[in-house]
Amino acid sequence: MLVTRQGPDRAYMLATAYEFGLYPLEGAIVFLTHESEIVRTDTSNDIGEVEFDEIVPGVYGISGEVLHYSSVSYLPDSIWAGEYITDLRIEFRTLEFEDDIPNTSSPHRFEPIHGIWAITEDAQHPEAHSTPNVYKGVDSSSNESAIALCEPEAHKFLIEAKLKVEESSGPTWQAGIIFRYQDEYNYCSFTISPETTFCSQVINGQHTYTRIKVHESTAGTWQCLLVECHEMYSMMKMYIDDDVIFSLTDNIFTGGKVGLIASDNDQPSPVFVNFDDVTLDLTQPYVQ
Numbered sequence: 001m002l003v004t005r006q007g008p009d010r011a012y013m014l015a016t017a018y019e020f021g022l023y024p025l026e027g028a029i030v031f032l033t034h035e036s037e038i039v040r041t042d043t044s045n046d047i048g049e050v051e052f053d054e055i056v057p058g059v060y061g062i063s064g065e066v067l068h069y070s071s072v073s074y075l076p077d078s079i080w081a082g083e084y085i086t087d088l089r090i091e092f093r094t095l096e097f098e099d100d101i102p103n104t105s106s107p108h109r110f111e112p113i114h115g116i117w118a119i120t121e122d123a124q125h126p127e128a129h130s131t132p133n134v135y136k137g138v139d140s141s142s143n144e145s146a147i148a149l150c151e152p153e154a155h156k157f158l159i160e161a162k163l164k165v166e167e168s169s170g171p172t173w174q175a176g177i178i179f180r181y182q183d184e185y186n187y188c189s190f191t192i193s194p195e196t197t198f199c200s201q202v203i204n205g206q207h208t209y210t211r212i213k214v215h216e217s218t219a220g221t222w223q224c225l226l227v228e229c230h231e232m233y234s235m236m237k238m239y240i241d242d243d244v245i246f247s248l249t250d251n252i253f254t255g256g257k258v259g260l261i262a263s264d265n266d267q268p269s270p271v272f273v274n275f276d277d278v279t280l281d282l283t284q285p286y287v288q
């Protein structure tokens with residue numbers, strides 16, 4: 001990128017927009033703000049870069065927006081005369097499904113594997129999720145679960161998803177996050193059900209609960225599930241609404257895809273699950 005020569009009384013900033021903490025993101029609109037007013041705007045190029053030159057020293061905030069992702073903003077900070085900033089990261093990590101085509105089964109970065117998936121509307125509880133669009137998974141199959149996978153391969157990662165099981169679902173529902181997905185016969189999952197939460201392994205098609213905990217979940221209520229997998233691919237923590245539910249070491253698979261699951265546990269009672277605000281970071285966790 002061509003760098004304009006700066007006067008000593010001005011500053012320069014090069015920032016890079018990232019998707020999932022890892023992939024440079026083109027087309028992000030980045031704003032430089034001063035006292036809540038937008039003073040400069042640039043759109044990220046094909047390597048995710050935005051550039052602001054000849055900046056008058058002062059206190060500036062930075063915010064960004066791009067198709068499919070939650071907007072981001074960073075607290076105002078001082079930019080000094082003569083300062084030359086090149087390492088600023090603008091992180092887009094949360095998919096809101098608001099910019100996806102209604103009824104599509106494959107919203108940005110997602111692909112359904114089993115079950116029926118579609119972008120639909122659920123405008124209720126606007127305080128709990130980005131409205132109106134959700135990514136709905138339906139399982140009414142007697143021998144498989146509804147699964148949708150997120151596109152990139154994940155080794156160390158953080159994935160968070162909000163979900164609401166619809167009250168019309170049968171009583172045997174299970175819903176949550178899958179990870180380390182190799183194929184439909186080999187993966188791990190973290191799921192909730194009406195009275196219990198589970199950490200599971202499916203190996204060569206054999207399903208085993210590796211952790212079980214009593215935890216009530218109510219259909220019709222939004223909850224937030226999070227799985228993080230630490231360095232060395234083996235330390236895992238799982239959370240519901242910020243409470244640690246499971247903490248374990250498990251090196252059964254060293255990588256794999258992450259995704260969403262809705263299941264009726266092979267009962268003749270369909271399950272409908274609305275997922276929203278899926279956050280993925282492939283550079284996490286930074287700590288521990």
Ligand SMILES: [Ca+2]
Binds near residue numbers: 096097131132276
């Ligand atoms: Ca949404």
Ligand SMILES: [Ca+2]
Binds near residue numbers: 139143
């Ligand atoms: Ca099923």
